Amino acid sequence: MSVTEAPDLKSRLEPYFAFVGPLVMILMILLFMGVMEPARYFRISNLNIILLDAALYMPMAMAMTFVITQRGIDLSIGSVAALTAILMAFLVKGYGFPAWLGVLSAIAIGALLGLVNGLVITKFRVPDLIGTLAMDLVYRGFALVLAKGLVLARFPELITGIGRGQIPGFVPIPVVIGIATFIAGAIVLRNTYFGRYTIAIGSNPEAAEMTGIAVDRHRVYAYVLMGAAAGLAGVMLTGKLNAIQATSAPYFNLHVIAAVVVGGTSLFGGRASMIGSFAGVLLLSMMINALVTLRIEFFWQSVASGVVIISSVALYTWLQKKDRDGSGGLITALRTPDNARLLRLAGGLGAALILFLILGFLFAGQTVPSG
Amino acid sequence: MSQASEPIVSMRQITKRFGGVTALNDVDLDARAGEVLAIVGDNGAGKSTLIKILTGVFQPTSGTIELDGEALAMNSHADAIERGIDAVYQTLALADHLDPAANLFLGSELTKSVLGIRFLDNRKMRSEAERVLADRLGVHLKSMDAETSSLSGGQRQAVAIARAVYNRNLRILVMDEPTAALGPQETARTLKLIEVLREQGLAIILISHSLDDVFAVSDRIQVMRRGRRVGTVVTKETNRQEVLGMIVGAGEMAQEAM
Numbered sequence: 250m251s252v253t254e255a256p257d258l259k260s261r262l263e264p265y266f267a268f269v270g271p272l273v274m275i276l277m278i279l280l281f282m283g284v285m286e287p288a289r290y291f292r293i294s295n296l297n298i299i300l301l302d303a304a305l306y307m308p309m310a311m312a313m314t315f316v317i318t319q320r321g322i323d324l325s326i327g328s329v330a331a332l333t334a335i336l337m338a339f340l341v342k343g344y345g346f347p348a349w350l351g352v353l354s355a356i357a358i359g360a361l362l363g364l365v366n367g368l369v370i371t372k373f374r375v376p377d378l379i380g381t382l383a384m385d386l387v388y389r390g391f392a393l394v395l396a397k398g399l400v401l402a403r404f405p406e407l408i409t410g411i412g413r414g415q416i417p418g419f420v421p422i423p424v425v426i427g428i429a430t431f432i433a434g435a436i437v438l439r440n441t442y443f444g445r446y447t448i449a450i451g452s453n454p455e456a457a458e459m460t461g462i463a464v465d466r467h468r469v470y471a472y473v474l475m476g477a478a479a480g481l482a483g484v485m486l487t488g489k490l491n492a493i494q495a496t497s498a499p500y501f502n503l504h505v506i507a508a509v510v511v512g513g514t515s516l517f518g519g520r521a522s523m524i525g526s527f528a529g530v531l532l533l534s535m536m537i538n539a540l541v542t543l544r545i546e547f548f549w550q551s552v553a554s555g556v557v558i559i560s561s562v563a564l565y566t567w568l569q570k571k572d573r574d575g576s577g578g579l580i581t582a583l584r585t586p587d588n589a590r591l592l593r594l595a596g597g598l599g600a601a602l603i604l605f606l607i608l609g610f611l612f613a614g615q616t617v618p619s620g
Numbered sequence: 621m622s623q624a625s626e627p628i629v630s631m632r633q634i635t636k637r638f639g640g641v642t643a644l645n646d647v648d649l650d651a652r653a654g655e656v657l658a659i660v661g662d663n664g665a666g667k668s669t670l671i672k673i674l675t676g677v678f679q680p681t682s683g684t685i686e687l688d689g690e691a692l693a694m695n696s697h698a699d700a701i702e703r704g705i706d707a708v709y710q711t712l713a714l715a716d717h718l719d720p721a722a723n724l725f726l727g728s729e730l731t732k733s734v735l736g737i738r739f740l741d742n743r744k745m746r747s748e749a750e751r752v753l754a755d756r757l758g759v760h761l762k763s764m765d766a767e768t769s770s771l772s773g774g775q776r777q778a779v780a781i782a783r784a785v786y787n788r789n790l791r792i793l794v795m796d797e798p799t800a801a802l803g804p805q806e807t808a809r810t811l812k813l814i815e816v817l818r819e820q821g822l823a824i825i826l827i828s829h830s831l832d833d834v835f836a837v838s839d840r841i842q843v844m845r846r847g848r849r850v851g852t853v854v855t856k857e858t859n860r861q862e863v864l865g866m867i868v869g870a871g872e873m874a875q876e877a878m
C-alpha cells in the first residue's frame with residue numbers, strides 16, 4: 250500500500266493546479282508590466298477597464314465550463330450574443346418594451362437559441378463542433394438580415410447600467426453580475442443533479458448512461474445555460490458600448506474557450522474548475538490589456554488567444570500524463586523513426602518555401618500597389 | 621449444507637436466440653442465499669447472456685424465472701434492481717473524475733431541501749458511503765476526497781460492489797469476470813469481498829475464467845458449453861480435471877487422447 254502514497258499526494262493537489270496555473274501567469278504579467286509600463290498599467294482607471302472587460306466574459310465562461318466538462322463545445326456564442334442583443338434593441342427601441350422586459354427577453358431568447366443548439370447535437374446527432382459552427386453561421390446571418398449595416402445606439406439607463414454602471418466606491422455593476430454568476434455556477438456544479446451529472450457524463454458517458462442518467466437531456470441543459478449566458482453577455486455588451494450591430498462580438502467563442510481551458514477545465518471531459526475559469530477570464534483580460542498598454546496592434550489579440558488555448562491544453566495534458574518513464578527528453582523523442590519522418594517533412598516544406606521565395610525575388614517584376 | 625435450502629431464484633429452460641444464433645438452449649440455474657455459484661465455460665458459451673437475462677437486461681426467448689417460488693417477469697435492469705438482483709461488470713460503470721461517494725450514489729443521489737430547492741447532500745452521501753464500505757465490505761479508503769481514478773483496481777471494485785450493496789433489498793449479486801483485470805493481490809482482496817458478502821447471506825453468482833478463483837470461493841460450479849448447461853457440481857466434491865473436462869467437452873477430450 251505504501252507504494253501508492255506519492256500519487257495520492259499528487260492527486261490531492263491536482264484540483265488546485267487549475268487555479269495555480271493562471272495565478273502564476275497573472276503574477277508573471279504583473280511582474281512584466283511592473284517592469285515595462287508600471288505607471289500606465291497599475292492605474293485605478295486601468296484596473297477598472299480590465300475588470301469591465303473581464304466581466305463581459307464571466308457568465309459565458311461559467312456556462313462554457315459546464316459545456317466543456319461534458320466533452321461538448323459551443324462555437325456559436327458570439328453570434329448568439331449579437332443576435333439576442335439586436336432582437337433586444339428592436340424590442341426596446343422599436344416596440345417600446347420597458348428595458349427590464351427587454352433584458353429578460355434577451356436572456357430567454359439566448360436560452361432558446363441554446364436549446365436549438367442542444368437539440369441539433371442530441372437529436373439530429375450532429376457533432377457539437379460542426380453543429381454549433383453551423384448554427385453560428387445561421388445566427389450571424391439572422392443578425393445581419395435583421396440589422397443590415399445599422400448601428401443601433403442609445404439605450405435606456407438600465408441596460409447601460411448592466412453594461413458599465415459603477416457602484417460608487419466599489420466595483421462596476423457588470424463585475425458584480427459576473428462574480429454572482431460564477432458563485433451560482435460553483436454551487437450548481439457541486440450541489441445539484443445537473444452539476445454532478447455534467448461531470449459524470451464528461452468522465453464516462455457509457456457509465457452515466459448505464460446508471461440511468463438522462464445523458465442527452467443534461468447535455469441540452471448545458472447548451473441552454475450557455476445560450477442564456479451568451480444572451481446576458483449580449484445585453485452587457487450593448488450596455489457597455491451603448492450600441493450594437495450585427496457584426497459585434499466576433500471573437501467571443503475562442504476567447505471564452507481559452508479562458509475556461511487555461512483555468513484547468515479539461516477539453517477531454519470530466520474535469521471542471523469554476524474558480525479556474527474565473528482566474529482564466531481575469532488572466533485573458535489582463536493579457537489583452539497589457540498588449541493594449543504596450544501599444545501592440547489589436548489583431549495580435551487573436552494570435553494571443555490561440556496560443557493560450559494550444560499551450561494550456563498541451564501543458565495540462567502533459568501534467569496529467571501519469572507515466573513519464575522512458576520518455577527520456579526531447580532528443581530521444583526526435584530519434585523515433587516516426588518523428589524523424591515528420592522532421593524531414595517539415596524540413597522539405599521549409600526548403601520548398603525558401604526556394605519559391607528566392608525564385609520570386611529573382612523573377613520579380615514591377616510591384617502593383619493595391620491601394 | 622446450503623444444498624438443503626430452497627433456491628431464491630430459479631431459472632428454468634431458458635432459451636435465448638439472437639436472430640439465427642441460439643445463445644442459450646434450455647438452460648437451468650439455481651441460486652441460494654449464502655452461497656457462491658460459479659459459472660464457467662469457454663468464450664461464447666453463453667455465460668454473460670444467461671446472467672443478463674437474470675438481471676433484466678435481456679428478455680428470454682422462452683423459459684421462466686422464479687423468485688421465491690413466484691414467477692418473475694422483468695422488462696429492464698431497473699426492474700431487476702427493484703426485485704433485489706444487481707450486477708457488477710468487469711468494465712466498471714464508474715466516473716473516474718468523481719469521488720467514491722459520488723460514484724456510489726451516481727444516478728440515485730441523496731438530496732436535501734434548502735429553501736424548497738433540492739440540493740445534493742454531499743456530506744450525507746460521503747458518510748453513508750464510508751459506512752457501507754466499512755460495515756458491509758470491510759474496506760477503508762485512505763481518502764474519500766480523492767478522485768476514483770486514484771484508487772486501486774480492487775478499491776474501484778469495492779466502490780462498484782458497494783453501489784449494489786447499498787440497496788437494502790439486494791439479495792442476488794452477479795459478478796461478471798470481476799477479477800479479469802486485476803493482479804494477484806487485488807484478486808485476493810476481491811475474493812475476500814465475495815466471502816464477506818456470502819457471510820451476510822447474499823446469493824452470489826460469479827462468472828470467471830480463472831479456475832483458481834472459482835475453486836477458492838465457490839460452493840457450486842455450473843459449467844456451460846455452447847449455450848447449454850453441461851452440469852452443476854459441488855466444488856468440494858470435484859476437482860479441476862473434471863471441471864476442465866466438462867468445459868472442453870468430454871467427447872473431444874477423448875478424441876484428442878486418441
Ligand SMILES: Nc1ncnc2c1ncn2[C@@H]1O[C@H](COP(=O)(O)OP(=O)(O)OP(=O)(O)O)[C@@H](O)[C@H]1O
Pocket residue numbers: 638641642643661662663664665666667668669670
Ligand atoms: N447482443 C447479441 N446479439 C447477437 N449475438 C449475441 C449477443 N450477445 C451474445 N451473443 C452471442 O451469444 C453467444 C454467447 O455469448 P456470451 O457473451 O453470453 O458468452 P460468454 O460465455 O459470456 O463468453 P465470454 O467468456 O467470452 O464472455 C455468443 O455466440 C455471442 O456471439
Ligand SMILES: [Mg+2]
Pocket residue numbers: 667668669796
Ligand atoms: Mg461474457
